[in-house]
Each structure stands twice: as structure tokens, then as C-alpha cells.
Amino acid sequence: MATHEPTSDGVMSGAAIFNSAVTAAAINAAHQLGVFGRLERDGHLEVRAFALANALHRPTLEAILVALASFRIVELDDGREKVLPGPCFAEISRLKGFFYWLIGGYGEILTNLPTTARLAGRGGDVARRDVRAVSIASADMSAVNVDGLFRSVIESLTFDVCADLGCGSAQRLITMARQRPELRGVGVDVAPAALDVAATAVTAAGLASRITLVEADVSTLRRRPDFTGVQLVTCFFLGHDFWPRDRCVRTLRRIRAAFPQAEHLLLCDTHRCAAVPSATDQIFSLGFELTHAAMGQYLPTIAEWRGVFEDSGWDCVAEHQATIPAATVIFHLRPGGVS
Amino acid sequence: MATHEPTSDGVMSGAAIFNSAVTAAAINAAHQLGVFGRLERDGHLEVRAFALANALHRPTLEAILVALASFRIVELDDGREKVLPGPCFAEISRLKGFFYWLIGGYGEILTNLPTTARLAGRGGDVARRDVRAVSIASADMSAVNVDGLFRSVIESLTFDVCADLGCGSAQRLITMARQRPELRGVGVDVAPAALDVAATAVTAAGLASRITLVEADVSTLRRRPDFTGVQLVTCFFLGHDFWPRDRCVRTLRRIRAAFPQAEHLLLCDTHRCAAVPSATDQIFSLGFELTHAAMGQYLPTIAEWRGVFEDSGWDCVAEHQATIPAATVIFHLRPGGVS
Structure with missing residues (x-):
């Protein structure tokens, strides 16, 4: 009917x-x-x-x-x-992490949008994201397409020590450690709850001797003994938190200083679309942009990302575009002056 | 892309x-x-x-x-x-009340569905609907199609005194009073907040001398002086609250007893679909059924509605089907024994 x-x-x-x-x-x-x-x-x-x-x-x-x-x-x-x-089962099952991210992570923000859109209703505790859901869902979403892209990017890189900034549940480090028996890893996260999950997962994987976990805020990161020898730094789905621009420049410089032996920084993030996203063809952007606007979080466009690296002491040697989520890029950065 | x-x-x-x-x-x-x-x-x-x-x-x-x-x-x-x-503006603008109902009224229930679906997570205050949003949105949704159908149904009926059960903001009574200068109306609602809104609206419309407002629960309704002379009783989008069946039979009998001069009861409600609703063609059922299941509210099918009237002391003399919302019917009931 x-x-x-x-x-x-x-x-x-x-x-x-x-x-x-x-x-x-x-x-x-x-x-x-x-x-x-x-x-x-x-x-x-x-x-x-x-x-x-x-x-x-x-x-x-x-x-x-x-x-x-x-x-x-x-x-x-x-x-x-x-x-x-x-x-439609196979498609939706593959994409279910996106729905967990949207509803489980940001459902309250979507429901309370009329309030948070008003200046008078902003701040306070009117709408929160569920950090735990966002963290788990991000790993799910990454697994759909980004993880494969990441594997192909690091295939040709030589490194024995890796640090993952915003490591969440440490899945990326655990996967890498399983693939590279010589690898040592350091996971850095600001959330004690995430680090608890990570510690359990690392121990369960029998990798406690090879993966160290560090509680730290990337925006105020300092050199520390755990970081010695790190050749590859990865940072996935965290970079937009560094913005606005001045703060992002400072944070990227800090990362360079905190890891003086780093030869590669792989920074993966979803950028803001300059144009209106498609209603039916691409998943993620519409939800990512609306929820971050409601939280007052600035999202850079890809042009803004490209314009920040040089001032931050990094050269962008490659951009690898993911297909899912849409508008998601792995920037391959190397310390400025190294080619 | x-x-x-x-x-x-x-x-x-x-x-x-x-x-x-x-x-x-x-x-x-x-x-x-x-x-x-x-x-x-x-x-x-x-x-x-x-x-x-x-x-x-x-x-x-x-x-x-x-x-x-x-x-x-x-x-x-x-x-x-x-x-x-x-x-798409005209269509969505016409249907915007449905989105207010779903997100504004039931957003929290949709977000918390994984918790309320678990027996351990039910009860308590885990997820609530926004009663005010539901009430306002119901009036909006009704305006799209049901109000016109209702007008055509009452056109041929003779009555001077009308009672609206679950009157909410009293819009139905106000509209009727404007169309029929002789009409007196009684609005009945269980929610003091709704009656406050109704009182303001009735006064603003200059109808305070013709429309009375009564705070009462329809399921425990008793005869009272305000109800004397009521010939038409209307009850919109409230009937599913009467169920399960035994309770519905009792409530419909009570309505008959509380309004001994009533010649017509127009009961409008959305019923549960026996089949799986269409994903793209019909609005409302999918949201109505899921949110009410989560709230533990039984929804009768149209067959169950049809099977309850005779035992309740009413004859169903007509069924008027709305197109929007889907699965919505105005049952025209008359006291049993009157044809």
C-alpha cells in the first residue's frame, strides 16, 4: 500500500x-x-x-x-x-559497527539535537556520547576497509617498534604484533577505561611482554623511556580532536619531539566534506559531521589537513583513500627534511 | 561515489x-x-x-x-x-510530526533498546518517552490525514455535546467547537501537564464557557455531572493503552456507563500489523510497534479490536481507514442494541 x-x-x-x-x-x-x-x-x-x-x-x-x-x-x-x-544480511552485518557508532555512541546527542543546537542549551551535561561504544565501534568500522588499507601501506615499511596513539582496545597493536614476531609496541590512550580493556586484551593475546600501555593525552605528550626506538607512529580516528589548526600544529610537533627516532607517522582520519554528502551512496560523513558539530568539535577538510603538515614538521609523502568510511584518508607522513 | x-x-x-x-x-x-x-x-x-x-x-x-x-x-x-x-520539502514538512514523535518522543527508547530488550534491563528508569513531545506530535500526525477523515465521519452525525477522551492539548475539541457554534465539549485527560496546555488553548480560543476540562483516568472513569448530555464520545490514539483484552472490555464498558446518553463512540487507533510492514511505503507502524514492544505495551491487531466490541457493550457500525498513519482506523461504535 x-x-x-x-x-x-x-x-x-x-x-x-x-x-x-x-x-x-x-x-x-x-x-x-x-x-x-x-x-x-x-x-x-x-x-x-x-x-x-x-x-x-x-x-x-x-x-x-x-x-x-x-x-x-x-x-x-x-x-x-x-x-x-x-x-541484505551480509552488507548490514559488515556495516553493523557504523550503526553501533551512530545509535550506541551518539544516540543521545541525536535525540537532544534541538537542545544542543541552541546556544542556551549547550554545555553542561545535556547530551553525551558513549565513549566506550564509540571506541568499540571505531574498531569495527575500521575493520571493514581501513585495516586492509593500513596493512597494505605498512607492508613495505621497515620497523621493529611502533606506537599507536589513541590505541583504544589495542586491537591494531595486537594484530600487528601477531603479524610481525619481532615487533614491540606502545599503546597510548587518554582513557583509563580503554586502557583497562586494552590490558586485558594484550594479556589474553600473550603479548604483555611486547606491548606496553601508557596513559597520556596526545596533545600534551612528552618524550619518555617507553618511546625510545619507536620508528612507526600510528594515529587512527583521533586527529580531528587536535584541531583547531594552531592546536593541531602544536600537537603534531609534540608527536615529532616525543618520538625522535620515528621515521613514519601514519595518520588516518575522516575529514569534513566540502560538498553536501550523498544521501544514499556513502556511509559515515553525514553522522560524523552532525555529531561533531553538536559537540562543538571542529572538523578539518582534506585541504585543511594538507595545509597543516609542513608547519608541523612533517612531510606528507602519500595519501591513501579508504572507500569505507567515506572521506577517510591515511596520510603517510615523514619527519620534515627526510625524503 | x-x-x-x-x-x-x-x-x-x-x-x-x-x-x-x-x-x-x-x-x-x-x-x-x-x-x-x-x-x-x-x-x-x-x-x-x-x-x-x-x-x-x-x-x-x-x-x-x-x-x-x-x-x-x-x-x-x-x-x-x-x-x-x-x-522533498513539502512531503517532509507535512510528515515532520512523525519525526518529532519518533526522535523527540521515543529517541531515548530507541537508543537504549539493547538494554530494555534484556529482561535484566527492564523496569526502572532506563528509558523514557517524552510524554509532552508524544502528545504534541500526535496532534501533528493526526492533522496530516486523520483529522480530515474524522471531519467527514462526524459530518452526518447529530450532536450538541461531545467528550474527547485523552484530549491532550484539546485541539480536536477546539476545532469542533469552531465548526459547530452550538457545541459544548468536555476534554478528559490523565496528564495535568496536558490539561494545563489545553486550558491555555481553550481560553486563548475564547471557548472557556463551552469547553470543560476534566482530569481523569479513562480506565477508571465514572459518571459525573460534566458528562450529562454527552452524545458523542471521541477517543483518539489512546485505545491501545486499554489493552490487554480483559482490561479493554472493562474500560469500554466503563465509557458506556459514564456517558449513558452517548449515541456514538468514535475510537481511532493504530493497530498492530499481522504482517511485516513495508520498509519504504508506509509510515509509522514500524516505529509504533517497536517502541511499544520496548515499553511492554501490548498492541492489538485489527482482528483483536473487532473481537472486543460486542463483549464491551458496543456495536461497530463502520470502520474508516486512514492512509497516514498506516494501519490506523476510526471505529464508529454505537451502544449495543441501538442500530
């Missing part, structure tokens, strides 16, 4: 936008409740048994599954007893 | 779902900040002046407008200085 008037070609109806907003929340919930994981592992899911085993409220689980079914992410039988992957 | 793999025909990409969720929040914010109202009135909007006049955080306003522009709801010039209505 078509209940909306037709819109211009290629543009979504109000019903499709509304239903997508509902389904985005359902995707995040299904992800957190283990629905995607179970379907990936077993290829099917029995609603009653799954609800029972996971102590879930069955009507809510059913409504979540109905939302997924309406977008053909899953197939749900008439009795709502059995779930199978639908034609 | 297409960054997603193709999905089945007619099914939305992950990017389109993600961006829609962002834009749904932007639509709600733009509505609350007066962007739609200004564009409807003036046909254009200057970003700088609008931000200044309304004390808005300009980067957040801009990001909201970018989200609307990416869905062609508005057109934004390259300098992001001037806004015009886009090809």
Missing part, C-alpha cells in the same frame, strides 16, 4: 527515512544482543530459544526482528519463530 | 539506512528550531540571520541543514548562507 506521494527520482520518501531511523536502532540492538553473531555462526536463529538463552524480552526481540525483516536484512517466518539471513 | 555493494532491488543500502537515521534526527531538530516553519512562511532562510535571531549554534545549524540538503529536503548554497525548500 503506497501511502506517500512520489518524490523526485533517487530521493527517499518520508516513510523510507522514518522506517530507516527505526531500523538503524534495531540494527544496533540486534548487534548488541548477539543476533548478527548468531546468524553469522549458525545461519539461523530460533526466536524462543534465543530469547530464553539470552534472557531477552521476547516482544521487544520480535519487534527488532520485524524491523530487520522489513528491510530484508533477515527473513522471519509467519509465526515469528525462525530467523534466517535475508538478502 | 558508490561505496556500498548493490543490494536486492527495492531494498535500501546500509549507507541509505545510516544516513536516514541521521537525517531523521536532523528533521526533528529543524522542526523544533523553526526551520520548517520559516521556510513555509517566507520561502527562504538566511543561515546567519536565522542563527543570530534564534540564538543557535551556527555549526550545528549548518550540519542539520547539510543533512536536510543531502536528502533534497532543502537546497543549500555553496557558502551555506541561504536555504530554499528542496524537491
Whole structure:
């Protein structure tokens, strides 16, 4: 039953936008409740048994599954007893980290947007992001496309000691340490909660002797014994926090000074789009830009990034563009004067 | 730049779902900040002046407008200085109450869905709806299509005294009183906050001598002097609160007893769809069903509604189907035994 008037070609109806907003929340919930994981592992899911085993409220689980079914992410039988992957399952399962990021990480900010958009409503505690969700989701999002790109970038680089700034749960370091048996790593993060998760993961991976974790704010970073010998510095999805420009210049200089033997800085970030992003073709920018505007966080364009390196003591020797998330680049930087 | 793999025909990409969720929040914010109202009135909007006049955080306003522009709801010039209505403006402006309902009313419930879906996370104060937003949005949503249907239904009915159960801001009564100079009305609502809004609106409309407001819970309603002579009882978007069935039967009997002279009960509600709703064609059901499941509120199907009237002392003499919201019916009931 078509209940909306037709819109211009290629543009979504109000019903499709509304239903997508509902389904985005359902995707995040299904992800957190283990629905995607179970379907990936077993290829099917029995609603009653799954609800029972996971102590879930069955009507809510059913409504979540109905939302997924309406977008053909899953197939749900008439009795709502059995779930199978639908034609869109593979795509959405691959992108589920983006929905965790948006709804789990920034849901409160999106809901409270009318308040935070008013000068009178800003500041205070009116809307917060869930730092833990953002950190876990960032790793998920990175895994879709950026991690592969990163692997190909570092393949030709020679290094035995690596530091990851904003290491979060230390997954990047753990992956690298597994691939390079000689590698020593240092993870730096400002959030004690992230470092707790990282410490557990490093220990579980049997890498405690090779990976050190350091609590520090990158914007006030100083040289320290742990940093001796670091040849490669990586910094993923943190760089926009360095801005505005003057502060970014200072921070990048600090990084150079803190790691005097660093030969490479791989800085990966999503930049602001100069043009209006596409409604249907590219994932991330629209959410990234809106939530950061609401938080009062300046986002540089790619031109602004390009214009900051020289003043910061770094040469940009290459740019590697990710396809997902959109507008995401790995800048390959080397200390200024080294070619 | 297409960054997603193709999905089945007619099914939305992950990017389109993600961006829609962002834009749904932007639509709600733009509505609350007066962007739609200004564009409807003036046909254009200057970003700088609008931000200044309304004390808005300009980067957040801009990001909201970018989200609307990416869905062609508005057109934004390259300098992001001037806004015009886009090809989708009229449709989204008409439907904006649905986005206020979803994000403003139920945003917190959608964000906290992973918690409320767990039995351990239910109860307490983990997620609340914004009752005020839901009440105002319901009036907006009703105005799109249901109000016109209601007018056509009551056109042929004879009545001088009307009671509206769950009257909210009393808009339905005020509209009716303006159209029928002889009409007296009684508004019944359980929420003192709603009755405050209603009292102000009734006074502003110069209808204080003709419209009475009563604070009462419909499920425990009793006969009272204000109800004497009521010939028409209306009850819009409240009926699902009467369920489960036993409780609904009792409530409908109470209504009949409380209004012994009532000749008509017009009960309008959105019912649960037996099938999975369409992702793109119909607005409301997906959000209505998911949020009510999360709140633990049972929603009857249309078959369950049809099966309850006779036991409740009412005959259903007609069903009038709304097109928007989907799955919404005005049941025309008459006291049992009267034909």
C-alpha cells in the first residue's frame, strides 16, 4: 500500500527515512544482543530459544526482528519463530559497527539535537556520547576497509617498534604484533577505561611482554623511556580532536619531539566534506559531521589537513583513500627534511 | 561515489539506512528550531540571520541543514548562507510530526533498546518517552490525514455535546467547537501537564464557557455531572493503552456507563500489523510497534479490536481507514442494541 506521494527520482520518501531511523536502532540492538553473531555462526536463529538463552524480552526481540525483516536484512517466518539471513544480511552485518557508532555512541546527542543546537542549551551535561561504544565501534568500522588499507601501506615499511596513539582496545597493536614476531609496541590512550580493556586484551593475546600501555593525552605528550626506538607512529580516528589548526600544529610537533627516532607517522582520519554528502551512496560523513558539530568539535577538510603538515614538521609523502568510511584518508607522513 | 555493494532491488543500502537515521534526527531538530516553519512562511532562510535571531549554534545549524540538503529536503548554497525548500520539502514538512514523535518522543527508547530488550534491563528508569513531545506530535500526525477523515465521519452525525477522551492539548475539541457554534465539549485527560496546555488553548480560543476540562483516568472513569448530555464520545490514539483484552472490555464498558446518553463512540487507533510492514511505503507502524514492544505495551491487531466490541457493550457500525498513519482506523461504535 503506497501511502506517500512520489518524490523526485533517487530521493527517499518520508516513510523510507522514518522506517530507516527505526531500523538503524534495531540494527544496533540486534548487534548488541548477539543476533548478527548468531546468524553469522549458525545461519539461523530460533526466536524462543534465543530469547530464553539470552534472557531477552521476547516482544521487544520480535519487534527488532520485524524491523530487520522489513528491510530484508533477515527473513522471519509467519509465526515469528525462525530467523534466517535475508538478502541484505551480509552488507548490514559488515556495516553493523557504523550503526553501533551512530545509535550506541551518539544516540543521545541525536535525540537532544534541538537542545544542543541552541546556544542556551549547550554545555553542561545535556547530551553525551558513549565513549566506550564509540571506541568499540571505531574498531569495527575500521575493520571493514581501513585495516586492509593500513596493512597494505605498512607492508613495505621497515620497523621493529611502533606506537599507536589513541590505541583504544589495542586491537591494531595486537594484530600487528601477531603479524610481525619481532615487533614491540606502545599503546597510548587518554582513557583509563580503554586502557583497562586494552590490558586485558594484550594479556589474553600473550603479548604483555611486547606491548606496553601508557596513559597520556596526545596533545600534551612528552618524550619518555617507553618511546625510545619507536620508528612507526600510528594515529587512527583521533586527529580531528587536535584541531583547531594552531592546536593541531602544536600537537603534531609534540608527536615529532616525543618520538625522535620515528621515521613514519601514519595518520588516518575522516575529514569534513566540502560538498553536501550523498544521501544514499556513502556511509559515515553525514553522522560524523552532525555529531561533531553538536559537540562543538571542529572538523578539518582534506585541504585543511594538507595545509597543516609542513608547519608541523612533517612531510606528507602519500595519501591513501579508504572507500569505507567515506572521506577517510591515511596520510603517510615523514619527519620534515627526510625524503 | 558508490561505496556500498548493490543490494536486492527495492531494498535500501546500509549507507541509505545510516544516513536516514541521521537525517531523521536532523528533521526533528529543524522542526523544533523553526526551520520548517520559516521556510513555509517566507520561502527562504538566511543561515546567519536565522542563527543570530534564534540564538543557535551556527555549526550545528549548518550540519542539520547539510543533512536536510543531502536528502533534497532543502537546497543549500555553496557558502551555506541561504536555504530554499528542496524537491522533498513539502512531503517532509507535512510528515515532520512523525519525526518529532519518533526522535523527540521515543529517541531515548530507541537508543537504549539493547538494554530494555534484556529482561535484566527492564523496569526502572532506563528509558523514557517524552510524554509532552508524544502528545504534541500526535496532534501533528493526526492533522496530516486523520483529522480530515474524522471531519467527514462526524459530518452526518447529530450532536450538541461531545467528550474527547485523552484530549491532550484539546485541539480536536477546539476545532469542533469552531465548526459547530452550538457545541459544548468536555476534554478528559490523565496528564495535568496536558490539561494545563489545553486550558491555555481553550481560553486563548475564547471557548472557556463551552469547553470543560476534566482530569481523569479513562480506565477508571465514572459518571459525573460534566458528562450529562454527552452524545458523542471521541477517543483518539489512546485505545491501545486499554489493552490487554480483559482490561479493554472493562474500560469500554466503563465509557458506556459514564456517558449513558452517548449515541456514538468514535475510537481511532493504530493497530498492530499481522504482517511485516513495508520498509519504504508506509509510515509509522514500524516505529509504533517497536517502541511499544520496548515499553511492554501490548498492541492489538485489527482482528483483536473487532473481537472486543460486542463483549464491551458496543456495536461497530463502520470502520474508516486512514492512509497516514498506516494501519490506523476510526471505529464508529454505537451502544449495543441501538442500530
